[in-house]
Amino acid sequence: MNVETALQRLKEKGYKRTKQRERILEIFVKQDQYIAAKEILKEIQNDFPGVSYDTIYRNLYMLTDVDILEATELGGEKHFRLGCDTHGHHHHFICTTCGKTKSIEFCPMDSINENLSGYDVENHKFEIYGKCPQCH
Amino acid sequence: MNVETALQRLKEKGYKRTKQRERILEIFVKQDQYIAAKEILKEIQNDFPGVSYDTIYRNLYMLTDVDILEATELGGEKHFRLGCDTHGHHHHFICTTCGKTKSIEFCPMDSINENLSGYDVENHKFEIYGKCPQCH
DNA sequence: ATTTAATTCGTAATGATTATTATTTCGAGA
DNA sequence: TCTCGAAATAATAATCATTACGAATTAAAT
Numbered sequence: 001m002n003v004e005t006a007l008q009r010l011k012e013k014g015y016k017r018t019k020q021r022e023r024i025l026e027i028f029v030k031q032d033q034y035i036a037a038k039e040i041l042k043e044i045q046n047d048f049p050g051v052s053y054d055t056i057y058r059n060l061y062m063l064t065d066v067d068i069l070e071a072t073e074l075g076g077e078k079h080f081r082l083g084c085d086t087h088g089h090h091h092h093f094i095c096t097t098c099g100k101t102k103s104i105e106f107c108p109m110d111s112i113n114e115n116l117s118g119y120d121v122e123n124h125k126f127e128i129y130g131k132c133p134q135c136h
Numbered sequence: 137m138n139v140e141t142a143l144q145r146l147k148e149k150g151y152k153r154t155k156q157r158e159r160i161l162e163i164f165v166k167q168d169q170y171i172a173a174k175e176i177l178k179e180i181q182n183d184f185p186g187v188s189y190d191t192i193y194r195n196l197y198m199l200t201d202v203d204i205l206e207a208t209e210l211g212g213e214k215h216f217r218l219g220c221d222t223h224g225h226h227h228h229f230i231c232t233t234c235g236k237t238k239s240i241e242f243c244p245m246d247s248i249n250e251n252l253s254g255y256d257v258e259n260h261k262f263e264i265y266g267k268c269p270q271c272h
Numbered sequence: 273a274t275t276t277a278a279t280t281c282g283t284a285a286t287g288a289t290t291a292t293t294a295t296t297t298c299g300a301g302a
Numbered sequence: 303t304c305t306c307g308a309a310a311t312a313a314t315a316a317t318c319a320t321t322a323c324g325a326a327t328t329a330a331a332t
Contacts, residue, residue, distance in 0.1 A: 016299075017298075102255065118268075118269035119266055119272075123265040124263065127260065129260065132254075152329050153330090154278090190281075212318090281327085283324100285323095295311080295313100
């Protein structure tokens, strides 16, 4: 996923192209890892000193809505990263030091053999936490 | 796990027996589901109008530390429930409406076959979210 | 009963997120 | 190109969960 493709998808959905959105997308394309909202804010303030959290959150949620980003919760903060529609559904190893991730292709829902009749499964979370080779 | 057993374990670890702690434990023993901090506060204020969040959180974290409770994050809020040391390690289906859980004996770490050499695995989370039969 | 450290209370601070309103900007159509 | 309305943003302020802190209280050991 590159910036232009993402902006194209936004356009199809009726969203406008703004400098701030471009910049947000650039950040995610450049860094392939989970990033907290405040990191995004800090980064963008280099170019747009006045950006507010409102802009950040509104865009992060919107981008998650249209499946350009995906979100998870790390240490009480929402983190976002580029959705990987290239790999399809998968999970992550998440480094608890630097936040970098490694894709886990294995999905427990494929192997699980548990009786869940009567239960309406909407979602699931499988994440492995630890230290990546660099932080180890 | 009943209240007395829990208080016994606390005593062994050097923690004092207080009315507030008893009351917190009672709540968890009575309701076998994930509960948010503010629910605990509300419940306890019936008996102790003056309890502060400080007391709630300090105790919830302490009880999680000594493995009497276990924690998860639901909708941006930390939720707690009695730990289930009877069954050993397992996971949960969590109802996103009422917080009730169903044990999942299957653990993905037993089936996973992914190359994680160089990575130091410390922990993992596997949870299934949805509606339980009652809330469905 | 005395002592002491643990615990609680009352309240204030923090930090992430959400909401509000006025202003600006994008981009479709004249 | 110009104009206009909708969408997006800036600049706050408000909210909500969580954490912090000093003073007062209390459990329990001696």
